[in-house]
Amino acid sequence: MKIYTQICLALCLLISTTVFAGSTTTHPNFIEEKAAGIASYKLANGFKIILIPYPSASSARIELLIRSGSKLEGYGETGMAHLLEHMLFKGAGNRQNIKDDLTKLGARYNGTTSQDRTNYFESVDADPKKIDELLRIEADRFIRARFTAADLASEMTVVRNELENSEKEPSQLVFSALSRNGFNWHGYSRSTIGARSDIEGASFAALQAFHKKHYRPDNAALIVSGNFDSKRVLALASKLFAVAKNPSTEKPANWTLESPQALTNKTELVLSAGTTIAASAWKLPGMKERDAHALELAAASICDSDWGSLRKDIVLDRKLAVSASCFTWNQTDYGRFVAFARADQKTDADSISNEVVKHIQEAAARGVSKEQLERARLSELNSFQKALDSHESVAGLVSRSEAAGDWRLFLWERDVVSSVSLEEANEALKKWVVPLNRNDVVLKHVENATPLVFPKSTDAETRVKGQVWGNIVSSADAAPTSLLAITRSTVKFNLNNERVQVALIQRKTQGDKVWLAFENDYGNPAQLKNRKVSCDAASALMSYGGNGLSRDALSARMESLQAIWQINLAGVYLEVPRKNFMEAFKILISAWANPLMPVVEFERYKASRIAALEAALTDPIRVAENDVRLRFDNYPEGHWGKPKAFPELIQDIKNLSYEEVRKCIQDFAKVSQVRMGVVGDINAEVLKDAWTSTGLSDAASSTYERVPTPLAPVNVDVTQINVTLPGKTNARVTGTTVVPINSKSADFPALQLAIYALGGNSSSLIWLQLREKEGLAYSSGMQISPSVFDNRSTIQLFATASSSNSDNALGSLQSVLMKVLAEGFTPEQIEKAKSAWLQKRKATLGDERGFASILVNSLYDGQDFEAIEALDQKIKAVDDRQATYVLKKYVGQSKILWAVGKGN
Structure with a gap:
């Protein structure tokens, strides 16, 4: 890594690589093109604004597009477009940290770099004030970017870790070789991540020069989509971006093409x-x-x-x-x-x-x-x-x-x-x-x-000039404004008998789609003992056709109905236009009840699983993660959730017979305890008719009984796990404990918030320490996987790092946790976490696709939209003292198993 001698000077330097004027008046713009309900406007400086209105959407998305990607990088600049993308989440104008500002708005955000372009985008609920603020954030990012040599030194290690996570991955190596050998001169020969030497050696001045060359208004566009006031957005965006000026140098262009070769x-x-x-x-x-x-x-x-x-x-x-x-x-x-x-x-x-x-x-x-x-x-x-x-x-x-x-x-x-x-x-x-x-x-x-x-490359305008396209946006009901609004629109009922329960949200969806999640709870502890391997195989094979239709024929039928579908032993998932719902539902449920289970696919499944597990044995991260699961194993023999070592799993699959797999189908692919979650513009009568049309009457031979999970283990060997294997350059560090709590426990809301504050988002304490401050980890955080019924929940801290930095990442993870356990949370930290949690929840209100899964799960565990709202209200009431108390109670008093899996 290159050591910069002028860091002190660079720390004080604000780079503004797009020159801008001080005028604040609204600059003129004009409609460049209109098509299919979309309009684009170009400012005098060449900056383009593209508006895609969806009035019925619950959210809005803002994207800053730079028409330059890795293909335009020069000698010694490989990876610079991607590195710059990382840097532009730092400060801008008076903003200290763009990620913090986005988190406060409840935005879902990201940035990506491809070979053809770089973009930054975020989505928020359709609040005009939030949309205004996102426009200001992107204007600051584009015009007033502010990063320093110290920022580069820190972020470089993060990007290098991202490289290390994939550079020895077999598939990635193969695709990189295909690119190198497929293009002698064109920039598509290089991966976007760049060369390690360029990532480590890129100078601050070179990065500034690259930014100045490519981030200019005539090489950029703003794309706004969703539910927004077009006049308001256009007026503000024009004012914000019109002040940017183009440098005197030519606009970046690509004229490097391949010479014909046979x-x-x-x-x-x-x-x-x-x-x-x-x-x-x-x-x-x-x-x-x-x-x-x-x-x-x-x-x-x-x-x-x-x-x-x-x-x-x-x-x-x-x-x-x-x-x-x-x-x-x-x-x-x-x-x-x-x-x-x-x-x-x-x-x-x-x-x-x-x-x-x-x-x-x-x-x-x-x-x-x-x-x-x-x-x-x-x-x-x-x-x-x-x-x-x-x-x-x-x-x-x-x-x-x-x-x-x-x-x-x-x-x-x-x-x-x-x-x-x-x-x-x-x-x-x-x-x-x-x-x-x-x-x-x-x-x-x-x-x-x-x-x-x-x-030769065709001018894009010749392909679209003079064409007329109709509006592509369909009408739909307005998005729900709250979880309670969703609760009030939910209807629950039974079909024919108590064995089929339905939860329905009737609403006109975007594209007039219907989403259905159908789950059949099957088996009991005695029936399911020692059958996970065989029933997992049965579940995988059920997607290969049924009711007389091969996989090919079933796929063709569902394609003709414009359906997206999944099928396995536990049930089916269906997304389909309302007009095709009845037919698609009948076909899919009938296939589920009468699967073909082709022997040839069974043999392929075994070979594929064995190959995957053999590859896992060479991966230090996967070996370490499996060792952690084995340490917390207090499951009885034959239990569905009992972990196994990779060699034992390989042997189990080698020994697996087709007859065992068929037996799972015979025992469990029958109506036992059915739950259906449905979202779309249909009513209960339609669903009753749909169910009747399937003709399903063959009930399971036994009554369903949930397989209980054993309580959190008391005696666990927490001697640190260290796994080092050749061929990898990256590492994953974890700290794991299993605690006696479930998601319905009185302490859970405070514990969930404490973990979210520690490592649940990009403004959490672990992220700020390991990613932003130290640049040790590409990803880091803390999470809880709670049981709903049993007092057994897994808590894990984690970080990915280069192998050479694994010890530092481990020490940093431990120090963040120990500091909070010793000093407690501050009121500001907890309020910040609460705000991020609630904003994230609000952003999901327009996710119609996800509603069906929540509905079907709620019929099993009671965690419906009303319960989710109750959890959020409890989280809102948590203060810093309560969060500190539960963290000390469940994490501070537990033994944590630390593990490191790394290559050398």
Whole structure:
């Protein structure tokens, strides 16, 4: 790490890398484009404001988009776009810490860096004053960013730890190699995280210069979506961002393109990883070319996880690998078609690679059928339609398209998907998926090869100019204003008998969707003894078809109904347009009650689980975490929740028979104690008719009885666990205790708040110490996993760090906890935590998708919206003395097991 000699001087330096004037008058703006209910405005300085109104939404989202990502980094600057993203959560203007300001507003926030762009975004409930403040925060971040050399020295170690968390991960190494060997000159050859040497060696001056070059108004945009006053937002945003001026230098641009080459590359990576991976990539045109989208549709016949041919051939039929998949990756300048296969550590990687490539290129040469193309088209259009239900999803599409040149491109892409012909799709496959455009890496000489010539990048405006699109926003009921409002709109009733309970929230949802969570409580302690491994396998296999429908056929039926679904032994989940609810519900429940359980998938499941557990044995973090679970094991033999060591689990799965798995289905895939949580514009009569239509009458042979969890163990060996294994550079440090309390206990609200104040958010004491002050950990905090019924709750402190910093991270975690136990919380710390907790809760009021899960769980444990509101009220009443008392009572008086899992 480079030591800076002028830190004292830099500490006093406020960097304002976008020049701005002092005028406070509202600057003129004009409508640049309008389409599909969205409007964009451009200020005189080139800054763009894009408004996406969703009047029925409960929240608003604000994004600052910078049209520069890692592809525009120069020599010695790799990772700088991402590092700068981290730095811009520091101070700005008079703000000391942007994260604190966002937390006080109850905002859900993040920042991301890709190869094409950098963005910062946050969502809050639709309060005009909060939206105003977010606009001011982003203006300060953009115009008046303030960070120092000391900030860089601290954050550099955090970013380096983020690199270390993935740099030796096998899949990441494979994808990095594909990128390096796929692009000789273009910036897509580099990972966004950057080189370790650049992260460690980047100077403060270089970071300032990078910021000044890229963070300029003609290279940026503000995207506002959700429920907001358009005139108010436009007026304030114009005033705030119009003062920014562009520097005299040219706007950043990318003119580096690949020279056409006809070649096949192949390389070999050797790593102690416990697994075998083979991958290939074919280079494609960028996302502004029809060919990219035509090929994506055509590739579904090979790649789709349900009905594609690759997995069926490589995994199911010939059992060459435990997993095989492929996908297209569309980006601004180039795309890629990537294939990926994984097997156990004894399998020959070259053989897998050859067979995967052979399958894909032969399939591409054959082409796709009309039926396959239409199925892929329907799936893509369904996904697009689903995205329109959420303003945040639409904002993501707009951001990606704007980074590529024009925000309307996502609408053009939809039109392309709708219009691609069978001939066009097959021509794209046959043109681009060929050996001399493939990257496995090792050069091979081919005589008289003609290289493919990639088209020059198309001007985005030519794709959208003159097009007219209808409004994409559908109407919906206004979002609930409180948990009690949700409670008042909840209706509970039984269907036919007491064994089927329903909790329903009837409301018109965005996209007129219905969400249903169906859970069937099954078994009793005697029946479930020693059956977790077999019933887990049964649960996994239930998704592979039922009631006479194969997985492929079931998936096709649900796709035609625009349904998103899951199915397992415990029940089903369904998200579907209201008009298709009855049919989708009947199909899914019938499949659940009559699963196919194909033997070939059982064999694949065993191979995949064994390979995953063998890989876990080489991961020091997972080994240490499992050792912690074993230390707190006071479960009786055969108990559903009893932990096991990895070698024992591997042997259990090797010994598992198909008959044992089938027995779980025979015993438990029957109506026992059914709970349904439903959200949507349907009534009780519709649900009664839907249930009757399934014809389910076959009841379970035994009455359901909850499996009790043993009370918190009293005698635990808390000798520190240290696991060190080769091949990794990162570490995870934990401190764990299991305490005698449940979520309904009188002390729980105060304990929950105390833990939240210590490590539950980005303004908590652990985060501020380890992440912000010391830069030791990429993630850190404290959490509680409470039981609802039994006095057994797990509390854990945690931090991820580089292996070399694991001891420091452990000491820092311990010091934060010991200080609070010794000195107690301050009133300010508890009030800050309460505010963050309640603001976070308020932000969930518009999450219609999550309501069904809360409803179905509440029928089991009583934790409905009214109970959640009661918990929040109790948390509001907690003061610093109560929080300190319960922390000392449950954590201070418990033995904490500290554990370190790290590589070397």
